[in-house]
Amino acid sequence: MAGTGTTDCARLRLRVHLTNVTAPGPAQVVQSLLPALEHCPGAQVAEIYLPDRGELAGYERHASGPAPRRYRRLLPAPLSRVLECSVLARRFDGETLLVLGDVPLACRARQVVFVQTVHLASDVRSPDWRTAVKNSVGRWLIRRNARRVSTFIVQTDVMQALLEQTYPQTRHKIMVIPQPPPAWLLESGLQRTGRVASAGERLDLFYPAASHPHKNHELLARIRAADAADWPLRRLTLTIAPAANPNRTVEWIHCAGFLPPAEMLANYGRTDGVLFLSKAESYGMPLVEAMRVGLPVIAPDLPYARTLCGEQALYFAPDDAESLRQATVELRQRLGSGWWPDWSGRLSTIPATWAEVAGRFLQVAATGVTPR
Numbered sequence: 001m002a003g004t005g006t007t008d009c010a011r012l013r014l015r016v017h018l019t020n021v022t023a024p025g026p027a028q029v030v031q032s033l034l035p036a037l038e039h040c041p042g043a044q045v046a047e048i049y050l051p052d053r054g055e056l057a058g059y060e061r062h063a064s065g066p067a068p069r070r071y072r073r074l075l076p077a078p079l080s081r082v083l084e085c086s087v088l089a090r091r092f093d094g095e096t097l098l099v100l101g102d103v104p105l106a107c108r109a110r111q112v113v114f115v116q117t118v119h120l121a122s123d124v125r126s127p128d129w130r131t132a133v134k135n136s137v138g139r140w141l142i143r144r145n146a147r148r149v150s151t152f153i154v155q156t157d158v159m160q161a162l163l164e165q166t167y168p169q170t171r172h173k174i175m176v177i178p179q180p181p182p183a184w185l186l187e188s189g190l191q192r193t194g195r196v197a198s199a200g201e202r203l204d205l206f207y208p209a210a211s212h213p214h215k216n217h218e219l220l221a222r223i224r225a226a227d228a229a230d231w232p233l234r235r236l237t238l239t240i241a242p243a244a245n246p247n248r249t250v251e252w253i254h255c256a257g258f259l260p261p262a263e264m265l266a267n268y269g270r271t272d273g274v275l276f277l278s279k280a281e282s283y284g285m286p287l288v289e290a291m292r293v294g295l296p297v298i299a300p301d302l303p304y305a306r307t308l309c310g311e312q313a314l315y316f317a318p319d320d321a322e323s324l325r326q327a328t329v330e331l332r333q334r335l336g337s338g339w340w341p342d343w344s345g346r347l348s349t350i351p352a353t354w355a356e357v358a359g360r361f362l363q364v365a366a367t368g369v370t371p372r
Contacts, residue, residue: 019071020101022054036358202234225249
């Protein structure tokens with residue numbers, strides 16, 4: 001397996017495939033990574049294959065090179081993906097291919113695949129049959145095409161273990177490359193060192209996550225209206241539509257909908273901490289965002305959260321609303337005593353810039369072994 005030192009990539013021409021990156025979370029990662037790849041010295045990003053919908057459909061190049069190509073889907077997405085990754089994959093034959101959309105292609109090229117979707121590497125199931133079908137198709141394609149991949153890239157050791165457990169053929173082919181928060185947050189320079197509110201006041205918490213079942217908004221539905229006053233919260237802001245409010249009887253739950261970067265920064269600038277409820281993550285970018293800004297974190301007591309946040313976060317049992325309430329009470333007490341988290345140790349394990357991440361991706365692409 002390649003290391004993380006510098007590598008001569010002067011002859012590397014890299015093609016980037018992201019036709020399936022449409023969800024907001026993975027799209028934000030790619031929006032930070034792709035410009036850094038384009039500007040990385042010693043390599044050239046040639047073709048870029050875009051999705052035909054979502055935030056990345058209109059991506060424009062940040063450096064010289066061919067105009068990006070949109071991959072137009074005329075069939076239902078699961079069927080289209082099967083065809084794209086199997087019988088139609090030969091159109092992607094050629095120079096080194098970096099696949100940012102989780103699933104390898106049946107093409108002849110040195111292929112590096114970045115896996116961000118935890119549902120492709122775990123037993124987490126969605127009650128939504130469409131999502132379940134999509135994940136099943138993705139797992140089948142990974143099993144089918146894994147032998148064609150030089151290296152898989154994941155963001156944590158936890159995700160590496162899950163991938164190896166699900167797909168034994170990936171062992172000894174996985175590189176862990178953590179990532180910093182999105183470029184818009186890094187460029188803001190926002191840094192918190194204490195509460196905006198006065199000590200002793202009720203908490204203002206922020207949970208930035210889409211309305212997917214594994215994000216566990218359902219836990220909030222277990223709070224009885226009669227007990228809501230026992231929670232030390234003034235406001236909990238969720239980034240889901242008001243129609244998706246998990247508990248309309250609790251007045252301090254506020255659904256703001258999807259927030260653009262400027263409004264995300266406004267919330268990070270005033271909140272007392274980030275609450276994260278999710279039961280399954282390949283990484284947990286909002287946790288990284290909170291650590292970089294310097295905010296307190298309340299997270300479920302699960303391996304992905306422990307791996308990122310260590311002992312500085314406050315943890316709760318992911319299926320227990322009372323355990324979550326006790327964590328919020330503890331946070332209020334800590335803040336009232338003058339405590340504020342020190343994330344320096346945890347942040348030292350994460351690259352500081354996207355340029356550093358891009359360099360590591362290019363090193364993996366340059367030193368991988370072309371599959372037969």
